[in-house]
Amino acid sequence: MIDLLNQLAICIEKGKINSQSKIPADMAGKDGVEELIDKLLRLNIPSKTIIEDGLLKGMTVVGEKFRDGKLFIPNVLFSAKAMNHAMDILKKQFPSDQLQIKGKVILATVKGDLHNIGKNLVKMILEGNGWEVIDLGVDVDSEKIIQKLKETDVKAIGLSALLTTTMLNMKGIIEDLRNNGIKVPVAIGGAPVSKKFAEEINADFYSPDPSGFLDYLNNNLN
Ligand code: B12
Incomplete structure (x- = not known):
């Protein structure tokens, strides 16, 4: 093996x-x-x-x-x-259609960033455990997220960044959401980000891996 x-x-x-x-x-x-x-x-x-x-x-x-x-x-x-x-x-090993949906989560790789492997992995783990994922893709700005939030009821937002330059765009997205009165919790992840950075930019949660995010969703927003 x-x-x-x-x-x-x-x-x-x-x-x-x-x-x-x-x-x-x-x-x-x-x-x-x-x-x-x-x-x-x-x-x-x-x-x-x-x-x-x-x-x-x-x-x-x-x-x-x-x-x-x-x-x-x-x-x-x-x-x-x-x-x-x-x-x-x-x-295909995660039969998500047989699970009862616990809620919707938006996932996005932030503006300027094209790395999607980590985000896709988070998506797979969440979907396999009963969360419906709205995947906004890569290079996503706050406008796109806010538009989606107007259309559908979402329990949390997960942002991914792999570049030390683009991780700074997470801060702008969180500010834009809060300035628009949106209180949906935001989790961040990706190789360059940390718990300390999450605190600095007022993100609600940080996890180095998808399972930490899954636990957060299951324990707090289910
Ligand atoms: C694959 C890759 C690419 C591919 C991306 C393809 C794709 N479809 O994603 C391509 C070739 C396109 C690419 C391009 C570039 N890349 Co690149 N890339 C990588 C590489 C080798 C692997 C990244 C990866 O997929 N890792 C595997 C995944 C599974 O890990 P992950 O994303 O970290 O995700 C895990 C966790 O972080 C977490 N997670 C991720 N997101 C989220 C979100 C939430 C909410 C949560 C809870 C958790 C979570 O869960 C995942 C599983 O545990 C890294 C090296 C590295 N060590 O990371 C460089 C790296 C990120 N790239 C780098 C660079 C410099 C670039 C380019 C600027 C290169 C260039 N000169 O053009 C461009 C930028 C393009 C752009 N605008 O985005 C640098 C960044 C340096 C820095 N300090 O910013 C790195 C670190 C390489 C290096 N050592 O120099 N890259």
Whole structure:
């Protein structure tokens, strides 16, 4: 099992989707994300283990190599594609349509920021645990959020940012919401943000991972 998880991490790093994928050339014909996840699920390995010990492990290596100039944007895009594909497969393990909906949550990556893998992971975990997610996508400003809040009843908003520049836009979004009299709680997340930063910008909650946010929703807003 550990070997399969390690192979999965390598497939994320290399952006290898399935055995037919031509990328990377040196892995032609070998198992990709699709085959490895299928094998892991047949062994009854929980999705959480597949995500944490396979997918995220691979993405961590991508992050380190990108930081050190050993991987470049095109490589990272292949990894991101493989990661999002893997999450699409695992999503089917969470039969959200059979659960009673606990409430709606808006998720968005803030203005100027195009990173969506973390947000998509949060979405998958929330949906799999009975929350309906309104995914506003990436590069989202306060206007778009306020418009959505006018149309539908939402229990919480989750904002994601991956850049030290764009995390500052979270502050503006929270200010705009409060200035418009909107009291819906705002949670923030993403690699560069912290509990301290959340306090500084008057966010209601910070979690380094989706499960912390899920606990917050289940315990406070259910
Ligand atoms: C993949 C990636 C990209 C891909 C994104 C593809 C996509 N579809 O998302 C591409 C190639 C497009 C990209 C582009 C850029 N990137 Co980039 N990227 C990354 C990389 C390698 C991985 C990010 C990732 O997906 N991690 C995996 C996910 C699962 O982790 P996560 O997002 O942190 O999410 C977890 C938690 O934080 C939490 N979470 C996330 N959101 C939320 C929200 C809530 C509410 C909650 C509760 C929790 C939560 O849950 C998740 C699971 O635990 C990081 C490196 C890194 N170490 O993070 C660099 C990184 C973020 N990128 C970086 C940079 C510089 C850029 C570019 C500016 C590069 C350039 N020169 O153009 C552009 C910016 C584009 C833009 N405007 O956004 C820097 C940022 C540096 C900084 N200090 O700001 C990093 C850190 C790389 C580095 N070390 O230099 N990037």
